[in-house]
Amino acid sequence: MASLDRVKVLVLGDSGVGKSSLVHLICQNQVFGNPSWTVGCSVDVRVQDYKEGTPEEKTFYIELWDIGGSVGSASSIKSTRAVFYNSVNGIILVHDLTNKKSSQNLYRWSMEALNKDSSPTGVIVSNGDYDREQFVENAVPLLLIGTKFDQIPENKRSEVLTRTAFLSEDFNAEEINLMTGFTDRKRFNFKSLHYD
């Protein structure tokens, strides 16, 4: 087992967007029946065959670190959360498609995770202003996931999709939109993510 390499991925987003459900779905291939608030950090693991079927096939453990809380949390909570942001290989940003604020807060979430070297009070040098330059040079791959797509009325769906397309462009990230109450067993395909 020691030969399997370690991949740490953070799952960030506001309270109630569906991070815990998502992580459970990815790792257990099952619907999470009883979601409750995540205190601190909850980790789950998925065994993934990278480049399955090719001669370069390699098996990885993907650790999904689901961090609870909100961007507006007290600075003591932010300082404590910062210990989880070390040596991260990828970040999954989750937002609720029915709640615009959760999408806007993703900027602050990503700043918090990427600027983990800032001072303990969580004051970010750039004053929390979003700086696109930082994301272009960013070595950590980002994946943007929107949840609760089916709760949006039919006529507003294209508007929402346009908005999220802009968002993922800003982050230079890949994008996936999901339904609530996944009743089918879905097998997730992470072939679109390339880990070095």
Added chain:
Amino acid sequence: MKLLSVFVLTINFFFFFFAYFVQVLFFGFGWLFFMRQLFKDYEVRQYVVQVVFSVTFAFSCTMFELIIFEILGALSSTSRYFHWKLNLYVILLVLIFVVPFYIGYFVVSNIRLLQRQKLLFACMVWFTFMYFFWKLGDPFPILSPKHGILSIEQLISRVGVIGVTLMALLSGFGAVNCPYTYMSYFLRNVTDSDILALERRLLQTMDMIVSKKKRIAMTRRQMYQRGEDQNKQTGFWGMIKSVTSTQTGSENLSLIQQEVDALEELSRQLFLETVDLQATKERIEYSKTFQGKYFNFLGYFFSIYCVWKIFMVKFWSQHISFILVGIIIVTSIRGLLITLTKFFYAISSSKSSNVIVLVLAQIMGMYFVSSVLLMRMSMPLEYRSIVTEVLGELQFNFYHRWFDVIFLVSALSSILFLYLAHKQAPEKHMAI
């Protein structure tokens, strides 16, 4: 003579405009507070909630404004009386009809079963509320018998009881908690190395959880693969082999799973402890700044004041207490808003945010109305008459006694609660 009357008229005109302008300002402040503070992480989908909150806030603050006008002697006494009555009617309308109805409406909206007949169920909820609201008057001696059923005194008295209870609970807790939070005497000594040690433990626990979950995932995967191979195995022995190996596999799994559950619980506790230490460290740093020292001094001052208040409530000097009225108004509004905000963050989610804001608006309105009731005692004698006139002949003494009782109970329980919490905390760190 004519010039003087013209002058007086202008001054009154000025105050008139000022009053309405300030009311609009209050509304604007309530609106901004709602948007920037309470709802800063949520999307406002129902603007009626924001409007109701701002209106409640505006009319509540206007009552305080009218008290100040009363004391300053601004406007004529008839127009003051008129404004008082108007304001009171609006506030009662909002607190007894509008807000409870909307609370019922939004609660019903969240429940899927009742979606069809939202309005009907909302009305039912409101009638239930009115029933209990009316029943509230029975155990309390708040009215003299000469009042009719539908008089305004009936409504005010009940709103007063609820509001006074809330005020007393909050004041009692605040009187104890405020010195405790700010006085450096109570701050436990936290060093950076304490925090680092806890963080290290937290990360170690997370690593243990990760390695155990990896084992589970790998074992499951092997079982699954083996299961596929074994499904191809036929014959009697093949079946026996497959059953026994999967059994030991799943026994192992459930054992590891139990260990994981225990470790996850531990990680949560460690996280919370670390947050607690960080918060204490920040408070210590804050206490070394000028602001911190100022609040520390205030903490000592207020603790003496609160002890005095707990034990010597009767000894109010009329005119000193009037100055305190001003301070109490400002600090209690500010304190209430801060407390409401914290409470809101702690318990709201995107579904329940509307309901919670409306409940907060209700509490705020009742709190302000009963502040006026209680403030009557602190006001110099000559200004009490307007309050008595407007609010009708309620048994004011009852409210004061009730406030004192609840305040005492709340303060003593808070002391007990904080003492227990404080005692427990150092022992937890000794165990590291």
